[in-house]
Amino acid sequence: MLVTDLFQAPNLREILDELEKAWADEQNRRHEFWADVDENQKAEFIMGEIVYHSPIYGRHWRASTRITRRLIPYVYDNNLGEVAYEKVMIRLTRNDYEPDICFWRKEKSIDFGAKQSAFPAPDFVVEILSDSTKDRDYGIKMTDYALHDVKEYWIVDTEHHSIEQYILKNKSFELSQKLKEGFITSDIIERFSISIKEIFE
Numbered sequence: 431m432l433v434t435d436l437f438q439a440p441n442l443r444e445i446l447d448e449l450e451k452a453w454a455d456e457q458n459r460r461h462e463f464w465a466d467v468d469e470n471q472k473a474e475f476i477m478g479e480i481v482y483h484s485p486i487y488g489r490h491w492r493a494s495t496r497i498t499r500r501l502i503p504y505v506y507d508n509n510l511g512e513v514a515y516e517k518v519m520i521r522l523t524r525n526d527y528e529p530d531i532c533f534w535r536k537e538k539s540i541d542f543g544a545k546q547s548a549f550p551a552p553d554f555v556v557e558i559l560s561d562s563t564k565d566r567d568y569g570i571k572m573t574d575y576a577l578h579d580v581k582e583y584w585i586v587d588t589e590h591h592s593i594e595q596y597i598l599k600n601k602s603f604e605l606s607q608k609l610k611e612g613f614i615t616s617d618i619i620e621r622f623s624i625s626i627k628e629i630f631e
Contacts, residue, residue, distance in 0.1 A: 531556035551578035
């Protein structure tokens with residue numbers, strides 16, 4: 431129900447009470463998730479549900495490794511910010527995600543603490559598709575990342591050897607390009623570029 435429709439409902443107070451109760455119940459489950467989450471198990475809290483991830487295929491971790499082995503030294507050598515991957519929890523308004531790869535610019539990451547276990551929305555996110563995550567990577571995650579001002583989003587398809595690059599425009603992502611060859615250059619990480627072939631060969 432749209433907000434304008436909601437305000438036209440004669441039982442608005444009843445609807446709001448139901449929403450407030452549902453929100454409180456969901457946040458209780460979320461706090462239980464925070465307390466119980468195992469640092470050795472990749473898990474996310476999405477739309478009120480805990481999502482556990484199965485072990486990844488070799489093609490997944492190879493693509494992830496080949497991106498991070500270029501990205502990490504580039505970011506740190508140029509003092510651009512921080513890079514994280516796999517088991518770092520991103521805490522957004524409603525949901526908690528563990529992106530495959532993410533980056534925060536220096537001005538956002540400078541105050542990260544040594545014992546900090548949850549982090550704000552990154553500036554750049556990479557998700558590597560699998561059969562079990564594809565719908566979320568194109569669905570709720572894409573929407574949520576955009577609403578929380580993630581500036582750039584890459585979706586890596588290891589089956590078809592392609593990368594889609596999305597750029598934030600007016601709180602939603604627009605497809606900038608889909609590449610199967612050549613080089614992909616980040617829009618937000620200054621002059622960072624990587625060969626498509628290197629990622630998938």
